[in-house]
Amino acid sequence: MKNFSIKNIFKDMVTIPKIGIGIYRVWFRDFFYFKKYLLASIFWNFTEPLLYVVAFGYGLGFFVGQIEGVPYIMFLAPAILATTAMQGAAFESTYSSFTKLRVQKTYETIMMTPISIDEIVIGEILWGATKAVFSSLAVFLVFVVLGMVKHPTAWLTLPVAIMLSLCMSAISMVVTGFARDYDSFTYFFAVFITPMSLLAGTFFPLSQFPSWAQWAAQALPLTHGVHVMRELYLGRWSAALLGNLFFMGLIFVLFTNWAVAQIRRQLVY
Amino acid sequence: MLDIVAEARGLTKKYGEKTVVNGISFQIKKGECYGLLGPNGAGKTSTMKMMYGATPISGGELHILGLDATSKSSEIKKRIGVVPQDDGLDTDFTVLENLIIYGSYHNLPSEVAQSRGRELLRFMSIDEKSQASVDTLSGGMKRRLAIARGMINQPEMLFLDEPTTGLDPQARLLIWDNLRGLKKQGMSMVLTTHYMEEAYQICDRLAIMDHGKFLCEGRPKDLVRDHIGKEVVEFSCEEKDKKYLSDKVREKFDYQVIRNRFHLFIKENQEGKDAMGLIPTDYLTIRKATLEDVFLKVAGHDLRD
Structure with a gap:
């Protein structure tokens, strides 16, 4: 990999992309496709989180009892929302985006029009996040139906899910920019996504970890997403949560810029 | 100068150390059909890609519709149509949806893209396929859809990279008819091809390229008379x-x-x-x-x- 250095990555991360209406056009293309297969997409959004609720919430929760003063299922629910958002974004902005980048050559076609590469990449990142938020929303509605939403602030988990999805979508898009084939994503999921969904304070509190690991977990976007969403879900609020949101926002911006630069190198030479 | 739609001076393209287009110069007039001929690897596609803004130029000057190809690339893209070698159709959509979506990239409202799209499909004689999925089309139909798509923004100039390569003779004849129809409407066109017969019939002028250079350029009849x-x-x-x-x-x-x-x-x-x-x-x-x-x-x- 030529010119791969911390300095160049930093340069990519702070280069401001040129944006315009093209972002919406690219986003709309994906939305248009999504709409065609709405029913099929929605169905799968419900199944996995429901399994989690049944297996871990009701099943495991029976033995766990309470965690941090709340029933295990209430502790777990916001984490399921967050993990759903993260995984939705990670899937869409790796497998789907890679297909459009390399297999279907969708981006090259869009490049024949006045839409810039910056707009293509950002539109795709926004779409990845949008689809992820649809999934989170579906899960949230399941929670509402099951009577698991007890505090009004719980509804604020949805905007936080947007932030987390954007952040994860941008990171995944960078991975897509480096990927050689679909196998590259197997590593990404095995090394990053799956461990994160287990270790980011999702199934058990971070306080179970030794302190160094607690610190390390702060580097994971999901840790911040889960924390904020859990606080809001359980009706708690503090100004410190803004720090978590800021962290996710920063990752989103830096990785979006990086993704734009990296995918441009794939498309223009 | 208004009647020059494309002008290159010393146009060069390098990929790393490799020079694939080596300082070519040409002018293309309005309403003209200009052909780029040459063996594989001669530099035709790279020349085309520089003209329609898919790859940056490495040297020389290039103006399309009077605009600098490097600094005014998105302005140019608004006013040209492109039919790439591999069609680049969106397989997630039907024939008509392809035109609507591509129209939206050009900021066309859906209704406008739809009515224009139907008209273009009729012109390209694939209107009976408008609801078909792109995957079900034959090679010739895909190419005709790609040409229709290239016309959706009512371009002033059309770029066709090997519009008939890989098609059977019948499909090729149909495309020729389509291209002649476009020419009659006064469309300025640049195309690359391997088929000499096609170039002879359709192109007003053409250049034969090899190793990134022009070997000769002129009207097909003149070239035949002068060289042979x-x-x-x-x-x-x-x-x-x-x-x-x-x-x-x-x-x-x-x-x-x-x-x-x-x-x-x-x-x-x-x-x-x-x-x-x-x-x-x-x-x-x-x-x-x-x-x-x-x-x-x-x-x-x-x-x-």
Whole structure:
């Protein structure tokens, strides 16, 4: 990999992309496709989180009892929302985006029009996040139906899910920019996504970890997403949560810029 | 200057150390159909890609519709149509949806793209497929859809990269008809092709390229007349007779030998039957000179992959 250095990555991360209406056009293309297969997409959004609720919430929760003063299922629910958002974004902005980048050559076609590469990449990142938020929303509605939403602030988990999805979508898009084939994503999921969904304070509190690991977990976007969403879900609020949101926002911006630069190198030479 | 739609001066393209387009210059006039011919790897597609803004230029100057290709790329893209070599259709959508979505990239409202799209599908004679999925189309239909798509923004100029490559003869004829129809409407076109016959019939002017350079440029008829003549006399010979025969025809005729076959070029002021007297064989052919002869003469006749 030529010119791969911390300095160049930093340069990519702070280069401001040129944006315009093209972002919406690219986003709309994906939305248009999504709409065609709405029913099929929605169905799968419900199944996995429901399994989690049944297996871990009701099943495991029976033995766990309470965690941090709340029933295990209430502790777990916001984490399921967050993990759903993260995984939705990670899937869409790796497998789907890679297909459009390399297999279907969708981006090259869009490049024949006045839409810039910056707009293509950002539109795709926004779409990845949008689809992820649809999934989170579906899960949230399941929670509402099951009577698991007890505090009004719980509804604020949805905007936080947007932030987390954007952040994860941008990171995944960078991975897509480096990927050689679909196998590259197997590593990404095995090394990053799956461990994160287990270790980011999702199934058990971070306080179970030794302190160094607690610190390390702060580097994971999901840790911040889960924390904020859990606080809001359980009706708690503090100004410190803004720090978590800021962290996710920063990752989103830096990785979006990086993704734009990296995918441009794939498309223009 | 208004009637020049494309102008290149010393246009160069390098990929790393490799120079694929090496300082070419040309002008394309409004309403003209301009062809780029050449063997594989000659630099045709790279030249096209620079013109429609898919790849940056490495050197020289390039203006499309009077606009600088480097700094005004998105302005240019608004006003041109592109039909790339691999169609680049969106397989997630139907035929008409492809036009609507592509129209939206050009900021066309859905209704406008739809009515224009239907009209273009009719013009390209694939309107009965408008609801079909792109995957179900034949190669020729895909290409025609790609051409319709390239026209959706009512471009002032159309770029077609090998519009007939890989199609069967019937499909090719249909595309030729479509292109002639566009030409009649006054569309300025640039196309690349391997098919000499196609280039001869459709192009007002063309350039034969190899190794990133222009070998010759002009009207197809002029190129044939100037490089070859009016007719070609062909005959085969044994390896051992090559030198003897060469000496014999050299004085009167231009010629080239392709493997074991002589091609004598008969100029305007010469007669094909004069050659017959020279050659001690009954197995010779007289035929009209074609662009293919020009191509083989200027680009050589080694095998390319």
